[in-house]
Amino acid sequence: MAPGNQSESSGSIGQSAIDDPMSPYFLHHSDNPGLVLVSQSLTGDNYSSWSRSMKIALSVKNKFGFVDGTIAKPSEVDSNLLSFWTRNNNIVISWILNSVSKEISASVLFSESAANIWDDLQERYQQSNGPRIFQLRRDLINLRQEQQSVSVYFTKLEALWEELNNFRPLCSCGRCICEGVKKMDTHYQMDYIMTFLMGLNDSFAQIRRSSLQQDTVNHISVETWHSRLGHPSIRVMDTLKDRLQYNTHSLDRYKPCLVCPLAKQRRLAFIAHNNMSASSFDLIHCDVWGPYHVPTQNNQRYFLTLVDDCTRFTWVFLLQHKSDAYKFVSKFCVMVETQFLKRIKAFRTDNAKELAFTELFLDKGIVHQFSCVQTPQQNSVVERKHQHLLNVARALLFQSRVPDKLRESVFGCLAFASTLAAHRDKLSPRARACVFLGYPPGIKGYKLLDITRQEIFVSRDVIFHEDTFPFLSITPTVNIDPFPSMVLPLPLNPPNIDTAIPTSVEVPHLPDLPLIKSFTKEPSTSK
Structure with a gap:
């Protein structure tokens, strides 16, 4: 092959290696020199756990071959592949330097390959396992459950035990026929169980006593362990099965435990289906809100809300008493039949007594749907509508600061209503200052409060x-007390804390009014 062809072939091989995601030379856009692969840096005494974490991380990145020597440095003849190798080798070196302490990083900074750094760290720190084994043994002896749950205590014990297992020699020849390896593994499992039982609180003393009296804990059933450990969940029992070595043949996951529901059962989650009726008035959601401590001008403390499931159109009726709901629902059914030429098919309410329209719905053939007791989620459409209405009412109230007794659909802005010709002469005012209160039903006009005369008109x-x-x-x-926590003598003449409508309100002069947003609204007829 000619030299030019060899160079061209080498370039194509190198380019395919860097573009193939399965190739160890491939670099993802997130593979940068500042990346930290492990959560804890190497300090010297944690080499075993650090090296295990680095192996996992480098294997995920498909770069472990650069530290174990399986991906050797290419010859200088293949310049493209050598460039790719150098780039990946430097990336792995930077990852290793980011994962060790500053002192260790300074000692390996000038190494030319990641494999040399890896071998150097292994030679230096893998031999010093004695202090770490001593620390793990001491932590296992001192580990106690105390105020922790069994699952948290077991998790900490598992972490220490697994790290200690990495220092134990294992036979990997596969040719042992005396079952010595199996007996040694059984001994380790028994040692683990004894350590687990030693750390439990004194409240589990009976469990320890009964467990130690057994010839072997392998014959203890999963049901027995489930009862001894305070009825943990199936997930926790699955985690413990490899260590406790209970008899899994007797495990029946679908066999109910009579104690667990009594101790831990919660209400089922509510799944939002967001289903809507196909036609208007197929389903009406209904509920009553109140009472409110401040009545309206007509002594109304409740309001009845009706929401159509299909269109979400809403009707609100003010009530003096809860029992008035029957009268308004009856009139609402007649209105629907007259104005829309349709009949209501179903009503959905809670179990309130004032919403038991049994005779009315039987006469009209309406299906009455009820929600379960103390389950407002099943009547969520009208419950959310109540929340929306109250949010809007509070916003308008805080915006206008209209007194409590005028809180019915209040807007509260300044308005000037023209005076009638029959009640004025040539020099009388042509308008009077008012506060806008809302829209009266069935009238093409606006509901207003005369500020001077303190009267409501349309x-x-x-x-x-x-x-x-x-x-x-x-x-x-109302006087605001700047020291509410101090106990002081009551004054002889306590201040009046009534929030009644003031007898006089200062009306701004017309020249001071803003010029924008001063227009005449066209009233609309309420259905």
């Missing part, structure tokens, strides 16, 4: 100033 000739809220300028009459 008018269609209204100009709004939506950036001005008259009640924001009212100073609260």
Whole structure:
């Protein structure tokens, strides 16, 4: 082969090696020199766990061949592959340097290959296992359950025991016929169980006593261990089975434990299906909210909410008493039949007594669906609607600061309503200052509060100033105590803490009103 062809072939091999994700020369975009592969750096006495973690990490990166010597340095003839090898070797060196302490990093910084660094660290620190074995043995002896749960205590014991197992010599020839290796493994398992039993609290003394009286713990069933350890879950029992060596032949995972449900059972999760009816009025969600401690002008403390499942259209009715719900639901059914020419098929409510419309629904053929006791999640559509209504009401209330007794669909901005010609002369005011309260049902107008006369009326000739809220300028009459935790004598004349509507409100002058957002709204007819 000519020299030019050899160079071309070498280049194609090198390029295919770096582009193939299965090749050890392939570098992912996340493989950078600053990457840290293990959580704990090598300090000298933790070489066993550190080397195990590094082997796992480098194997995942497909780079372990650069430290064990299986991927040797190419000859200088193959310049492309040598360049790829050098790049990967330096990447692995940087990963090793990032995973050791500063003192150790300084001692291996000038090594030319990752394999030399790996062999140097192994030669230096693998021989000093005595102090680590001594530390592990002492930790196992001193390990106690104390305030920990059995699973947490077992997890700590497992970590120490597994690391100690790495220092124990094992036979790997596969030719032993005297079963000495099996007996040695059984001895290690018994030693592990004894260590586990020694660390348990005194509340498990009976368990230790009964376990030690057995000829071998291998004959203890999983049910017995399940009862002794305080009825842990199946997942915990699966974790313990390799160490406790219980008889797995008697394990029946589907056999119910009569104690576990009584001690640990919780309510089942609620899965949101978000199913909606195919047509309007196929299903109506219904609930009553209240009572509220401050009544409306008409002495109403409750409100009834009806939500159509298909369209999510909502109707809200104010109630003086919960028992009024029957009257409004009856009228609602008549309204649906008259206005929409449809009949309600199903109603969904909770188990409240005021929502038991038995005779009404029997006469109209409506199916009444109930939610389970203390399970509002099954009536979640109207429950979430209640939350939304209260969120909006609070936002409008805090925005306008309208007093409690006017909290029914309050907007609270400043408005000027035209005066009627029959009640004025040539020099009388043409408008009066008001506060916008809402939309009255069945009337093409606005519900307003006259600030001066303290009366509520309806008018269609209204100009709004939506950036001005008259009640924001009212100073609260309640005295705020700056020292609420101090006990002081009561005053002779305690202040009046009523939050009634003030007798006079200072109305801003027209020249001071903002020029923007001053327009006339076109009223709409409420259904």
